[in-house]
Amino acid sequence: GIQVEQSPPDLILQEGANSTLRCNFSDSVNNLQWFHQNPWGQLINLFYIPSGTKQNGRLSATTVATERYSLLYISSSQTTDSGVYFCAVGETSGSRLTFGEGTQLTVNP
Amino acid sequence: GAVVSQHPSRVICKSGTSVKIECRSLDFQATTMFWYRQFPKQSLMLMATSNEGSKATYEQGVEKDKFLINHASLTLSTLTVTSAHPEDSSFYICSARGRTGITETQYFGPGTRLLVL
Numbered sequence: 001g002i003q004v005e006q007s008p009p010d011l012i013l014q015e016g017a018n019s020t021l022r023c024n025f026s027d028s029v030n031n032l033q034w035f036h037q038n039p040w041g042q043l044i045n046l047f048y049i050p051s052g053t054k055q056n057g058r059l060s061a062t063t064v065a066t067e068r069y070s071l072l073y074i075s076s077s078q079t080t081d082s083g084v085y086f087c088a089v090g091e092t093s094g095s096r097l098t099f100g101e102g103t104q105l106t107v108n109p
Numbered sequence: 110g111a112v113v114s115q116h117p118s119r120v121i122c123k124s125g126t127s128v129k130i131e132c133r134s135l136d137f138q139a140t141t142m143f144w145y146r147q148f149p150k151q152s153l154m155l156m157a158t159s160n161e162g163s164k165a166t167y168e169q170g171v172e173k174d175k176f177l178i179n180h181a182s183l184t185l186s187t188l189t190v191t192s193a194h195p196e197d198s199s200f201y202i203c204s205a206r207g208r209t210g211i212t213e214t215q216y217f218g219p220g221t222r223l224l225v226l
Binding site: 031033035040041042043045048086088096097098099100101102 | 147151152153154155158202204213215216217219220
């Protein structure tokens with residue numbers, strides 16, 4: 001099956017800092033999603049981005065499908081950004097997702 | 110965005126009892142729902158894929174007789190943990206596949222924390 005690697009595993013920032021999270025995957029995909037899991041466990045959809053670039057407020061994501069990686073950018077981080085960020089991929093648009101191990105982000109005031 | 114609910118949010122039960130968890134898509138019809146399990150400080154692991162009106166497809170290593178899945182309608186799937194044991198204690202999360210424009214994404218429920226004593 002598809003392997004998904006995320007880096008870094010842990011990241012600690014001061015409020016206001018910028019960060020880049022990376023997701024590498026081992027095979028071609030037609031579905032890639034970024035999620036934020038808050039401290040209560042809820043997974044929040046951030047981006048559906050099997051290719052290209054998208055932006056939503058302070059967050060943006062880029063997927064280079066031919067090189068099998070995706071990046072999530074967080075600018076001007078806030079304490080509420082803390083949590084685990086997961087990248088998940090699927091072989092087809094609506095298929096089962098394989099999750100990476102996540103990046104634990106802590107934003108300190 | 111699409112909303113998926115789960116009930117209960119938290120359950121504590123005695124070893125040997127069965128627990129049923131409901132997953133509902135509130136504002137869209139979901140032909141496919143997925144069930145995941147997440148242990149502390151770990152990633153989500155897919156347990157099974159549930160299609161409305163047909164038998165669920167289980168991932169390798171997941172006991173289908175222990176984790177019973179029913180997807181009786183386009184908005185409801187249930188997971189029953191039968192004869193639960195302490196090692197079944199985990200965070201169970203469902204997702205529903207919905208269509209946004211021409212793309213299909215998965216929307217996740219808030220999860221159910223199961224503690225088996």
